[in-house]
Amino acid sequence: MNWNFNAGNFSLRLPVSDQDGDALYALMNDQAVVDHIPRQAMTVSAQALDELRRMAMRFETREAAFWLVEGMYDKQVIARIGIHHINWMQLSAQLQWELSAAVDLAVMQEILPQVLQFIFEELKLHRIEMRLCASERHEQLLQQLGFVREGVLPAQQEYEGDNVDLVVYSRLSSD
């Protein structure tokens, strides 16, 4: 199975551990990019290398798959999109994305249909959900991309001393 694919003017590829550290760090050292997860932005480049190794290990066990999204021509990484908590019994997974400021609805409309096609048709999963902190930008994107808001799960984790509620959105292969 080929896990790398193109989406409009972008290519989505599994990262290469010893080559993509700088690009991942450039994306993930911006707090605005990871606020919705929630997570602290990376502060040193070594964190990107650790993250790349974790991504590779999780992919090896097919627990997760994360793609770097880069421009087809300028090769600039503008986002990371991935699925994790893949449950092969329940045919479900959780979607996660970190989007640079350059990513808007038009870009996502190029990228996400190809991601979903891969998830539903190649991986044969049935349900994909995203759990995130309340966020106008990301929730608006999800709704415009056809995700359905399912509710709010309270106190899912502790972050910066506060209990964090997570909003749940989903897409089904049958939607």
Added chain:
Amino acid sequence: MKFTPELSFAGGRVRPLTYDDADVLLAIYQQPEIPGQRVPDNKDQMTRMVDYSVQMAATQRGMIWLLEVGADDVYEVQGMVSAYDWQPSNLRVMMRVDGLPVLSDEHRAAALQTCMDFMAQKYHLRNFAYQWIAGQKDSIKSVLETVGFTAAARLRDGWRMGDSEFADVIQYHLLRAEAKPVPGRLGEQDNPGQNLEKSFSNKDGEA
């Protein structure tokens, strides 16, 4: 070491699984409450489940009790109470009751409440979740609300029942009001961990 305690509730008790329970466990699983749950066909799987229940409790990943109704050493097994997807760092756990048809809503609620009280007091868990799956008895939802759960989300097709059949899941949550424990260094509070023979009240483990 003892990891799962026996606890009393009004009208019965919950107690840890033993190898002698293989037959009753098999009987419970012959009448699964959850739609699409496969019916096991031999006792060996139940024996492994007893092992699994001990391992889960010892490593703080879950806990399983047998639910018995009765009194004065005359008890009838009517189900199980399980805690799984235990996230100690987030003080969070998922609960589940598997009851035989004879299990009343009152006993279901009382057993569930007792197990949650234990986990809140012993392990400081504060966020209890429960997943009701479409196709289960509607009265279970009332039981959950009686105990204090609130529906938080409807997960569309969140439960797989067959090759291409799915059921919606309503996820309930109950947030306990007790204050969270204050983190301390090892030994500072004589943290008893999962060893029930020790307690915060007596660091020597004496009664």
